[in-house]
């Protein structure tokens with residue numbers, strides 16, 4: 001569905017050249033749901049805008065839905081839907097009229113356009129809002145209208161730029177449920193951008209991590225996290241001597257090179273830390289080691305990002321616990 005090779009884009013601004021995207025390779029098969037994940041300014045939107053023909057690339061090639069974005073942009077546009085970061089619907093027309101007008105703009109006849117609008121209103125749970133004006137809708141409802149507009153011409157491939165940004169948790173969950181339904185029931189290929197790590201982890205079957213205009217990892221969330229070397233147990237003991245004893249006991253639960261000590265802190269990398277932690281604590285108790293704190297954790301996509309870049313991707317203020325990852329992950333080839 002998408003075959004991009006060395007796709008790049010630079011901008012001339014203020015007498016300087018900004019390279020927004022450095023030669024991205026990306027293949028997306030029919031029916032996939034792929035999340036482009038990365039910090040602000042990583043190049044996600046620029047990549048999407050090139051793939052949707054809104055912005056001509058300055059390097060490389062891309063075939064999207066069977067056509068070249070440079071030589072056949074009109075063809076690509078008829079085969080794809082694009083929902084940008086800003087609302088697509090105007091303020092003054094009713095939701096259903098907006099959809100019908102969009103259908104007409106794409107060349108659908110009046111009757112077909114009305115049928116399609118009603119189908120999408122139903123599909124996106126918007127029927128009750130059909131006669132409302134977009135300006136009166138909530139953020140989540142407006143986002144669903146945007147998605148309906150992007151689907152009026154029945155594209156096989158849908159691009160969504162930050163579909164859940166700025167929404168409250170419940171509206172975010174609703175949007176994701178709708179996206180998954182489109183995919184499940186209509187086989188639509190979906191490529192979206194997000195910087196919500198937890199959402200990408202839960203929903204996307206494939207995550208492409210972009211940083212500074214480059215793809216730095218590409219795979220299922222499970223595979224990317226597994227490459228970090230498994231779960232982690234972290235305990236602290238009363239004395240460094242206790243930590244030494246705990247480390248040697250810990251080595252029996254994994255391998256010695258996966259055990260780390262730092263003063264009174266001991267960390268183990270292993271499979272299913274949640275299950276092993278109680279047994280580890282029993283053995284430490286048996287050996288007379290006084291444990292002051294104990295926790296188990298699973299790696300997150302943020303840990304993957306940290307390992308690859310040395311930086312956290314998670315927005316400040318996000319309350320989920322995080323821990324440092326130490327083993328390398330294999331970047332995309």
Ligand SMILES: Nc1ncnc2c1ncn2[C@@H]1O[C@H](COP(=O)(O)OP(=O)(O)OP(=O)(O)O)[C@@H](O)[C@H]1O
Nearest residue numbers: 011013018020038039040041042043044045046047
């Ligand atoms: N028209 C432009 N002129 C100059 N620089 C640009 C232009 N568009 C994007 N850039 C720069 O290219 C880089 C990538 O921007 P882009 O919007 O693609 O990032 P992003 O990953 O989508 O970020 P965000 O998550 O904030 O939307 C940034 O450094 C940005 O400032």
